[in-house]
Amino acid sequence: MYDLLCAGCGHRTAMMLLDDIIREKNLKEKVILALDVACCSLLIDYVDYDSIMCAHGRVLDVTKGYKEMRRENVVISYMGDGAAYSIGIEEMVHAARRNDDVFAIVINNGLYSMTGGQVAPTYVDVAYSGRENGINSSADDYYKEKGFKIEDIIGKFSIKYLARAALTDKENIDIAKKYISTALNKYVNVGGFNLVELLSPCPTNYKMTPKDTVNMINDKLSKVYQIGEFING
Amino acid sequence: MKKILNGNEAFAYGALAAGVDFYAGYPITPSTDVYEFFEKYGDEFGVKFVHASSEVSAANMIMGASIAGARALTVTSGCGFSLMQEAISYMAADFVPCVILNVMREGAGLGDIPRSQGDYNQMTKGGGNGDYQAIVLAASSAKDCMNLPKVAYELSEKYRNPVIVTYDSDIAHTKENVEVLERVNNDIDKLEYTLKGNETGKPKLVQNIYYHDHNYDETLKNKYELIEQNEQRYSEYDTLDAEIVFVAFSICARICVEVVKVARAKGIKVGLIVPITLYPFPKKAFENLKKCKKIVVVELNILKQMRRDVEYFTKQKYEYYSISSMSTCPTVLDVMNFIEEIR
Ligand code: SF4
Numbered sequence: 336m337y338d339l340l341c342a343g344c345g346h347r348t349a350m351m352l353l354d355d356i357i358r359e360k361n362l363k364e365k366v367i368l369a370l371d372v373a374c375c376s377l378l379i380d381y382v383d384y385d386s387i388m389c390a391h392g393r394v395l396d397v398t399k400g401y402k403e404m405r406r407e408n409v410v411i412s413y414m415g416d417g418a419a420y421s422i423g424i425e426e427m428v429h430a431a432r433r434n435d436d437v438f439a440i441v442i443n444n445g446l447y448s449m450t451g452g453q454v455a456p457t458y459v460d461v462a463y464s465g466r467e468n469g470i471n472s473s474a475d476d477y478y479k480e481k482g483f484k485i486e487d488i489i490g491k492f493s494i495k496y497l498a499r500a501a502l503t504d505k506e507n508i509d510i511a512k513k514y515i516s517t518a519l520n521k522y523v524n525v526g527g528f529n530l531v532e533l534l535s536p537c538p539t540n541y542k543m544t545p546k547d548t549v550n551m552i553n554d555k556l557s558k559v560y561q562i563g564e565f566i567n568g
Numbered sequence: 569m570k571k572i573l574n575g576n577e578a579f580a581y582g583a584l585a586a587g588v589d590f591y592a593g594y595p596i597t598p599s600t601d602v603y604e605f606f607e608k609y610g611d612e613f614g615v616k617f618v619h620a621s622s623e624v625s626a627a628n629m630i631m632g633a634s635i636a637g638a639r640a641l642t643v644t645s646g647c648g649f650s651l652m653q654e655a656i657s658y659m660a661a662d663f664v665p666c667v668i669l670n671v672m673r674e675g676a677g678l679g680d681i682p683r684s685q686g687d688y689n690q691m692t693k694g695g696g697n698g699d700y701q702a703i704v705l706a707a708s709s710a711k712d713c714m715n716l717p718k719v720a721y722e723l724s725e726k727y728r729n730p731v732i733v734t735y736d737s738d739i740a741h742t743k744e745n746v747e748v749l750e751r752v753n754n755d756i757d758k759l760e761y762t763l764k765g766n767e768t769g770k771p772k773l774v775q776n777i778y779y780h781d782h783n784y785d786e787t788l789k790n791k792y793e794l795i796e797q798n799e800q801r802y803s804e805y806d807t808l809d810a811e812i813v814f815v816a817f818s819i820c821a822r823i824c825v826e827v828v829k830v831a832r833a834k835g836i837k838v839g840l841i842v843p844i845t846l847y848p849f850p851k852k853a854f855e856n857l858k859k860c861k862k863i864v865v866v867e868l869n870i871l872k873q874m875r876r877d878v879e880y881f882t883k884q885k886y887e888y889y890s891i892s893s894m895s896t897c898p899t900v901l902d903v904m905n906f907i908e909e910i911r
Contacts, residue, residue: 365765369632379775385763387635388775390658393628396620400632400640401763403616404590404756408636408765426628429621 339377343545345502345535349442350378352512353411356519357384365409367401369394371418373449374537375442378413392423395430395437402436409523412439416457416532417447420483431489431528438522439530440515441485443499443560444537446470452540456483462555468542485532486565495527497566501534501557503549514564527568534560571748575739576601578713578746579669583641584613586717587754588667590633590640592618592626594648597681598737599671602643613751623648627655627668634659634666635763635774637756639721641666646673649687649695656730657696662774663761665724667717668702670734674868674895682895683736683819688873691732692847701792703727703799704846707735708821710744712844718749725759727795734846736868738819738897795848802850803842806832809859810839812907813886815878816866817843819897824866827903836907846874851881862910864889868897 340347357363368386370376371394379386389397398412419427419441430437445458454465454472459482465472472478486497496518500511511533518529534556536548543551573581580602591606610617616633620626623644630640644652649670659666670691674684691704703723707713716733724731756762763772805828807813812831814824821842831838839860841853854860863886865875872890879888889910891898898906 363765364767367763367765376775379773383766383769383771385766385772386775387632387763388662388773389631390628390654393624393631393655396625396628397632397635399618400590400592400629400634400638401636402632403618404633404636404638405764425621426625429625 339380340374341539343536343538343548344374345442345444345533345537346374346378348502348508349440349533349535350381352508352515353440354382356512356516360519362409362523365407367408367410369398369401369410369412371414373415373447375413375415375418392418392421392426394418395423395426395435395439398437399430399435410438412437414439414441415448416441416443416445417455420456420485428489431492431494434493434495434527436522436526437528437530438519441530441532442535443532444535446537446540448537448540454478458482459556459559462551462559463541470540480559482559484560485530490565494529494566495521495525495568496529496564498564499532499534499560499562501552501562502536503552507553507562510562517567569748570745572743573710573746574601574741574743575707575710575713575735576671576741577605578710579717579733580605581748582714582717584615584751585749586721587639587752588615588641588717589754589756590616590630590638591642592620592629592633592640593642594620594623594626594644596645596648598673598740599643599645599669601740602669614753623651624654627652630666631655631659631664634664637759637762639667639754641669643669643671645671646679646687647677649690653696656702657698657700658776659730660700660702661698661776663728664774665721665728666730667720667724668730668732670732671740672734672736681737683738683868683897684895685736685818685820685868686873686894687734688846688867688869691734692849692877699788701847702730702732703795703848704732704734705844706817706846707733707739708818708842709739710742710746713739714746714749723799727791728761729791729795736818799845800848800850800852801844802853803844804853804856805840807839807841807857809837810857811837811859812839812862812864812910813857813860814838814840814864814866815843815874816840817846820866820868823898823900823903826900830900830904831907836911838907849877849881854882860886862887862889864891864906864910866891866898866903868893868895870894
């Protein structure tokens with residue numbers, strides 16, 4: 336098959352992990368993959384789940400409607416950071432407030448990737464060194480170093496699981512797999528709102544080699560965006 | 569069993585009788601009675617009610633529920649309807665059925681809550697981005713409000729296309745004696761295109777990238793052609809020998825029904841066409857006119873939005889007149905005086 340994702344892209348790793356976990360748990364026939372637009376949506380060609388390509392930022396709405404009607408199905412709500420934290424932040428906050436039955440994967444690569452690398456709310460210049468790499472960020476403090484941390488936004492709601500991992504080297508990818516697996520177990524067995532954010536390389540738009548991207552995430556980005564489990568209720 | 573219900577309440581009962589099983593909404597006048605009905609009675613009738621955080625969310629939630637096989641509903645007005653256009657456009661592109669009720673408000677922007685029919689263009693010409701049409705059904709009485717939801721769901725599932733039901737706030741809030749239809753439960757497994765999980769080895773996709781596929785072009789064209797050929801609906805009143813034919817829907821249709829009676833009693837040959845489908849426009853209704861010379865379109869918007877369709881679809885072969893205002897409905901006497909002026 337023609338490979339649509341760039342070399343070193345974190346989406347590929349994320350989807351492979353998800354697919355592994357789904358197969359290990361024998362859930363394939365129950366999965367509905369709800370995808371956001373842009374690079375996320377390319378995954379529709381990589382897996383053979385029943386899939387929905389949602390409007391930008393509306394994955395959690397579509398998930399809510401679907402899941403209310405078919406409680407036995409496993410809906411993977413798969414989004415980028417622009418979708419989850421910018422245009423879809425209202426949906427995110429209220430799905431968390433309601434503690435909806437959600438199994439969400441958010442790919443955090445700091446940018447709107449398919450449109451050529453404009454900064455997303457998650458962007459932080461201290462990590463990406465944007466100007467040197469041709470990324471235009473504003474002078475706003477949040478873009479300089481603070482970023483947008485989902486644990487600060489939905490961490491006080493009564494949700495079930497919130498964690499962040501990095502799709503970089505083996506050690507971190509193993510952690511990511513563990514978190515995704517925990518989130519999925521909770522979603523299937525207990526229900527409620529479960530979200531795993533994945534710091535994810537986009538070498539194309541960082542204008543770095545895949546290897547430099549991995550180093551940047553491990554050395555700098557994960558100092559801003561802490562790796563770990565924030566809520567495990 | 570008969571009940572005294574306003575249009576909104578009748579619509580809610582009609583939706584129950586049509587098998588609605590999911591409701592997501594956001595309150596907005598003059599549609600809120602329907603929202604309150606499902607908030608209050610949803611559980612009792614097995615309808616899952618969700619208070620969405622916006623109309624954007626509500627419309628996307630019904631998309632999700634519909635993909636799961638639900639007969640999903642959202643109800644709104646004016647600016648709330650505008651916020652739903654994103655999801656409506658997606659559902660049209662993705663062949664997802666749904667029913668949306670738009671109880672029209674007056675004016676653009678926030679507008680106001682009196683009777684109006686200013687959303688005619690938005691509803692009948694797409695409304696969201698891209699190349700699509702929603703089927704639009706207009707109710708002119710509480711009885712229509714009771715009966716149209718079933719028609720709406722059947723059409724939306726047949727053509728896999730959004731259907732909008734609409735009326736103005738006079739119909740929404742006028743109480744009438746109406747036969748209440750029985751609750752019917754929807755079977756969420758009945759449609760072959762419902763996503764249930766890949767059990768067959770061939771995944772089902774609800775997606776927007778069919779545009780790369782030549783067949784998609786043809787499929788879309790065929791869909792709208794079939795709708796336009798087969799689904800024109802309208803009521804006629806004394807049109808056969810009428811020299812002056814009125815065209816009106818919702819509250820204006822109710823006024824014109826009376827006008828026809830009064831005019832006929834005076835020996836004036838007046839008829840009336842009430843479009844039930846605003847899209848597809850019921851042009852067949854005009855093919856039966858034998859004696860008509862003048863057409864009067866009565867509508868509640870200043871741009872004479874429906875008149876443009878009437879002129880276009882009747883190939884401008886009559887003399888056309890309008891009685892139109894943003895929200896002031898003419899009385900029977902006003903219309904009778906108008907008839908005297910143009911005779
Ligand atoms: S642009 Fe970035 S996110 Fe998109 S496929 Fe390429 S590497 Fe992945």
